[in-house]
Amino acid sequence: MAFLRSTARHSTRALRSSFTPRKNILPRFVALSTTTTPITPPPRRPTAAQNAVALSLVVVAALGLFLTSGSPTVFADDGTNHAKLIPFQEVSRHNKKDDLWVVIRGEVYNLTDFIAIHPGGAKVIIQHAGKDATKIFESIHAKGLLESMLGPSQHIGTVDPATMPKLEPELTDDDIRMLINNKNKPPLGAMINLRDIEEVAKKVMSMKAWHYYRSDAEDGYTYRNNFAALTHYFFRPRILREVGQVDTSTFILGMPSSLPIFAGPAAMAGLGHPDGEKNIVRSAANGGILYGISSNASCSLEEIAGARQPDQPLIFQLYIAKDRKVSADVLKKVECLGFKAIMFTVDAPVLGRREFDMRTRIVADDDEQENAPPNSKGGVSATIDGYFDVDIGWKDVEWLQRQTKLPIIIKGIQTVEDCLLAAEYPGVKGILISNHGGRQADYAPASIDVLYELRQTHPEVFDKVEVYVDGGFRRGTDIVKAVCLGAKAVGLGRSFLYANAAYGERGVSKTIEILREEIVNCMQQIGLTSLSQARPEMIKYMERTVEPPKTSDYAQE
Ligand code: HEM
Ligand code: HEM
Ligand SMILES: Cc1cc2nc3c(=O)[nH]c(=O)nc-3n(C[C@H](O)[C@H](O)[C@H](O)COP(=O)(O)O)c2cc1C
Incomplete structure (x- = not known):
């Protein structure tokens, strides 16, 4: 449909x-x-x-x-x-x-x-x-x-x-749409929340790039459920708490962060803006937050490292190649370049079936190769299956511990059972509850629900490792809810890509500042002056929920 x-x-x-x-x-x-x-x-x-x-x-x-x-x-x-x-x-x-x-x-x-x-x-x-x-x-x-x-x-x-011959512009309909929308886009100052920026990105990005960013797995149930699930968690605000001074700062694996958020590793920032990841690195420094660099970044690691402020910490996200030597070399290089932690992504042994992306590709395939046999698997998955290891297992966490002295974060945990297993490894200092923004297993649970279950059933895990969460977090309130439930920090993926595509570095910085204002405001409304006061008692799970706002992403589908 x-x-x-x-x-x-x-x-x-x-x-x-x-x-x-x-x-x-x-x-x-x-x-x-x-x-x-x-x-x-x-x-x-x-x-x-x-x-x-x-x-x-x-x-x-x-x-x-x-x-x-x-x-x-x-x-x-x-x-x-x-x-x-x-x-x-x-x-x-x-x-x-x-x-x-x-x-x-x-x-x-x-x-x-x-x-x-x-x-x-x-x-x-x-x-x-x-x-x-x-x-x-x-x-x-x-x-x-x-x-x-x-x-x-x-x-x-x-x-x-x-x-050189003068460039004869061969504009496609899509190019023309982008040009017009770019010319008419609202000024950055008119952006009130992250959805506003997302709307601009949708209009000014190329069809190909936007579909790649927006794509989700199969019918998008997990993608939409990430948003829907968050609407079941309500606050129990406390009053008369003298909220004049609010401190939003925290530490992530000992690294200071001005907000309990980080820019998650998301591939190909260059599809949205020619400066790609470099913009996000610079904005992360200005906003005082951490950034996890994707294995699949548009910019080279040297370019990314070169865009850092002195002493700016960065995290590297790793996929393990079939040839472990290749991954070992990458890890060495990343350590040499001064990255501060390794985020090992475990929810993508094979790529999810991202149908927006696949359909757009098939249209072009038909044009190019009229008699080509149908490729049921999809080109990207086929190529990646050949290179990255589908057979990664817990043994590889041990392997990773042997390869690096950097703290390890396991990214892509989707059950309480796996949180417990991951927390057993001494090199694992953090776990990131994530379903890859709904891009991997459709019907994987919403990340906030897994966090809630972990808090209810195994609160001791939060003392053993740092717990992070991502997937569908777009508001200061969303982030404060997760912090109340025990998350040390919340990752955002698409929001930074969209902001970079819509307004470049300034857009990414604006995204951080909007979130800062929303987080401060939320904390003041519910009676918190520091994140250490954010407790599970401040959250109530409600079976009943309310219609989402008409402008929200999952309301549209
Ligand atoms: C068969 C391939 C395609 C599929 C399955 C597809 C799917 C979708 C879906 C589901 C949305 C709405 C998502 C949302 O609102 O969050 C969307 C929006 C959009 N698509 Fe496509 N699309 C395809 C091809 C294209 C092509 C070829 C173009 C441009 C030439 C394009 C341009 C857009 C634009 C600009 C939007 C956002 C504007 C709007 O919401 O109306 N799409 N597409
Ligand atoms: C006229 C020059 C070239 C054109 C028009 C061109 C175009 C393309 C196209 C259309 C693809 C397929 C992308 C896709 O399926 O998404 C591709 C893939 C690729 N090209 Fe090129 N290419 C050119 C030159 C080169 C050169 C000089 C190199 C190496 C130095 C190169 C290396 C690659 C690689 C590594 C891939 C990825 C393989 C894959 O997607 O399976 N290309 N190129
Ligand atoms: C376009 C795109 C590319 C991504 N690439 C990667 C990647 O290379 N490695 C990875 O571990 N996660 C990747 N992710 C997942 C994000 O790190 C993150 O888990 C997800 O985007 C969070 O959901 P959100 O987009 O709703 O905030 C990607 C996500 C998107 C949207």
């Missing part, structure tokens, strides 16, 4: 005309390719022969003997070795399968040999033969990929900028 309604809303023309890559996100291995170990990603649905090609590439690249393309290096007129600028007209002559140059960020590459092993297929590259492919390349590929996957001989030189 939701599907029928939503597709009816979008015109077929818009569906067909907008370019949508077959997958909406880069597989996780691309982000990991920032490690020093050369990693050549496996092609999608690889055959044995393709595997062999990929493997040989790793070996060849590691030896620094990358295949030469046989193309002539362009020398300066005076016969010296100084490469001269290449006129664009020269590039456009190499526009065939067997002689194929492209311009990416002003540099000319010979991709003749590369097309056969391009993980995204030969066809897209051939379509851009002899052209400037910067825009499409940057929209899909991680920074640093060119350097890590192409050999020096494939870099022909620099294009002469004076000869």
Whole structure:
């Protein structure tokens, strides 16, 4: 029903005309390719022969003997070795399968040999033969990929900028919608709450990016239940408590935080804003909160670390690769870069079936490969299954303890039983009750309900490890409820991505400030002057609930 309604809303023309890559996100291995170990990603649905090609590439690249393309290096007129600028007209002559140059960020590459092993297929590259492919390349590929996957001989030189053709804007319906909405968006000062910012993001983001952020698993019951469940917890406000001075600060694993919130690890902040995670890092520093960096970040770890304020602590979120050596290297690198804790995500052995995302992809697939067999699994899941380990188990928590001295947070716990198990590991200092924002198992319980059950049945766990929670928290009241039930801090995922997409760094900072005002206000209303006074007695669970406001996310569906 939701599907029928939503597709009816979008015109077929818009569906067909907008370019949508077959997958909406880069597989996780691309982000990991920032490690020093050369990693050549496996092609999608690889055959044995393709595997062999990929493997040989790793070996060849590691030896620094990358295949030469046989193309002539362009020398300066005076016969010296100084490469001269290449006129664009020269590039456009190499526009065939067997002689194929492209311009990416002003540099000319010979991709003749590369097309056969391009993980995204030969066809897209051939379509851009002899052209400037910067825009499409940057929209899909991680920074640093060119350097890590192409050999020096494939870099022909620099294009002469004076000869570049004027950009002919090829605007899709979606581009036009975004441009108009961006121009007309309300000023940041008009944003009163997080929903306001979310609404702006929905309008100004590309269809592809917005659907990736908003996506949830299957019918979205867990996604919506995260919001719905929160409406069952009411306060028992205390009065006459002299609430003139309110302290919202706390410590998360000993790291100071000005609010009981953190920015959760959410992939691909770059889909919303070109500065990606760097904006969130800077705003987190200004707002005095922590940020967990996704394994699948758009920016490289170096860029992210470089955007930090001196002494700003950051957390790294880890997915474990099949090849443990790769993950061990990532952990070493993260420690060297000064990250302060590891958040091990355990609720995504395989990706959830995110249908908004999948349907958008299938539309593009049909356009590109008319006779392609249906891919029931979905490209992203297939690729990730090949690279990340589906067979992760409790033994890997032990493995992780051996690999790092940093405190470990287990992210993605969905039952009280697993809270108890996780708290047994000495290296585990924190547990994050989370259902990945409803993106993994549909019908996983709302995080607030698991927190409540844990508080009721095993209050001792809160003394053993720090307990955090995320999923659907959008208001200061939501956050204070969780703190009353024992959460040390609450994570927000989509809200920071949306804010970054709508208003960049200022939007992320505004999100933190709105939450600060709401948290302070809530504490004053219910009689709290510090978070240590937030107790379970201040919460009452109500079977009955009230209609959600018409503007709220889950009310719309
Ligand atoms: C078949 C693929 C698609 C599916 C299943 C789908 C699904 C949805 C759903 C369920 C919503 C509402 C979610 C909410 O309100 O929280 C939505 C909103 C939206 N979709 Fe799609 N969509 C698809 C393709 C597209 C395409 C191709 C475009 C643009 C060219 C697009 C642009 C939008 C926009 C701008 C919104 C937000 C505006 C609004 O609420 O009316 N969608 N989509
Ligand atoms: C004209 C230049 C290029 C174009 C138009 C292009 C386009 C694409 C497209 C459309 C995809 C599929 C994305 C998806 O399914 O979501 C892709 C994937 C990919 N491309 Fe490229 N690409 C280009 C050049 C390159 C180069 C030079 C490299 C390496 C240096 C590269 C490495 C990759 C990788 C690693 C993937 C991900 C594999 C996967 O999604 O399964 N591409 N590319
Ligand atoms: C677009 C998006 C990407 C995400 N990527 C990751 C990820 O790479 N690693 C991870 O552990 N969690 C990831 N998450 C889950 C978040 O860390 C968090 O659990 C969730 O967003 C919280 O729910 P909320 O969005 O309702 O606040 C992602 C969530 C979203 C929305």
